Amino acid sequence: MSAQEAVPASGVQKGEVLLDVRNLKMYFPVTEGIIFHKVVAEVKAVDGISFQIHKGETLGLVGESGCGKTTTGRCILQLERATSGEIIFAGQNLAELDANALRPWRQKIQVIFQDPYSSLNPRMKTGDIVGEPMYVHGIEPDAGKRERRVKELFSVCGLPVKMIDRYPHEMSGGQRQRVGIARALSLNPDFIICDEAVSALDVSIQAQVINLLEDLREEFGLTYLFIAHDLSVVRHLCHRVAVMYLGKIVELADCDELYDNPLHPYTQALLSAVPVPDPDIEAKRAHQPVKGEVPSPMNPPSGCVFHPRCPSAVDSCKSLIPEFREVKPGHWVACSEV
């Protein structure tokens, strides 16, 4: 039995829910001692988040370093087994499957990593890197056919076909990121997690890769979870955007709604911190950088986690955990003052 037969085609139609994350929690233990690993604390990297992604849609996940956005992606990929919560992909809760049962599902969910320098094996030719997933999953056991498919993927991703014999170090950053994209596409996935996929690239190359990701989404009907910290790129590429802070989603809305009408003070602070490439506009904008730094997720503040930095915090914010609620259709926010 070849692996892919075990899984029914996802069968999810465009616009239906493809991925449903419910109350996902990922706590990492902090241990002390050499022989007996006594758990002394927990890092609440992801602390009860829920969201849905529809087929054909791109959901942006933004936030600063350490807010849990990458951990969320790794939990969906089952690279981390979540502490609790459900990850329902095309009707199947991935969190309850064991390693063997998961294997066929891994084809459906692929990832593009941030760093094109460290996410490719330096001792493999790029053609082999792109072909390996097809070999591992038994999709294309025939070496000749596999090479044809690799060449096809190279040209789809805008790489000269003759580059299949090159090693990663012989390529530029942009080309390496295209190899990463070709590798993710090689298994015909339904869903791709782009974890800071364009952050390490130079401006002119970044625009090329963004356009490629958009073209591929249309051509192959892909669904993306786009994890990034660059708010302008997220706005360009995403349909809906979730903003994370200290392991929690603080705001979730349609892209235009979120950028035109941000409700959570943290979202507002993030947006006002981004300088715009126009000196006249910048001269008129008052910058009120949000004070302080992100607290440690080992010891998060009580109540609303943003309250120590929040310009509009009131006393009750220190004790009350704000409910994540829908304030208007499709616009969710976790702030009691909205």
Next chain:
Amino acid sequence: MAAILEVENLQTQFFTSAGTVRAVDGITYSVNRGETVAIVGESGCGKSVGALSILRLIPDPPGRIVGGNIRFMGMDILALSDAEIRKVRGRRIAMVFQEPMTSLNPVLTIGRQLTETLEHHLDMDRAAADARATELLGMVGISDAKRRLAQYPHHLSGGMRQRVMIAMAMCCEPELIIADEPTTALDVTIQAQILELMRDLSKRLGVALIIITHNLGVVARYADRVNVMYAGKIIEQGSASQIYHQPSHPYTLGLLNSVPRLDRPRQAKLDPIEGQPPDLTQLDAGCAFRPRCRFAVARCAEEIPPLEAVGDGHLSACWRRNDLGENVGRAT
């Protein structure tokens, strides 16, 4: 206004086994007192090497400054002895590096790293240096300065470390600070804090600032004048407003068109610059941007365009600098 730094036809090359890399290939610019000058470009365009050359921090071998002049406050930097340049580094020209994680010494306390500079350059005794270090940390917005001075870099967050770097740069009240990608490693909210701090300090104390960055938004907000670099050369020079509103080099135009922007309606597609930056060992007699340029003509392959005026204080190195007219409308 008087220029405190004048860089003239600076050339820095690296002699490697793959050939001679012309990392900085004849750049000329100046910085006035209290002014903020940005140097913009993508990785490998020579912007950092150009800045390190000013402090003569190019590792030799393989690198060497092979030509040009650097004049700082009447001094010929390239003619100074090693002892003399050490009196300039950190004392009169300070540097803030990109990676606050790797540019602080991990085995010295924050306090020691600050006082060492003070004792060395200003001949302060330990007590005076300690007092000044406390004051400096307060100035860059670090609360509880006494406790912080006794801590090591790994106790601090990235933003905090960058504040310490800025405190170190400020400690001898230099005339010029060179900040090489000062906020690239930081989050947006912290980036805004650090840049506002640097601007505030430079305005208040009259320190000139060279900001090296690839972030066009940062340049628009903080720079008075801008130098755009490509393949080791300055290809456009002007005030921030000239660069953003009348870009006169196809590369500048391409850069501005390829970033998605928060201040504009969403566009369907980005307009990237096609192709890759050139290999700096393989430059030919023509314009280095030619293979990626939409405006290239036959002349571009034969002669390197010089940096020539297109307006008041606005220079561009392009044979077609006056023909970009109707395309500029798209970027402004």
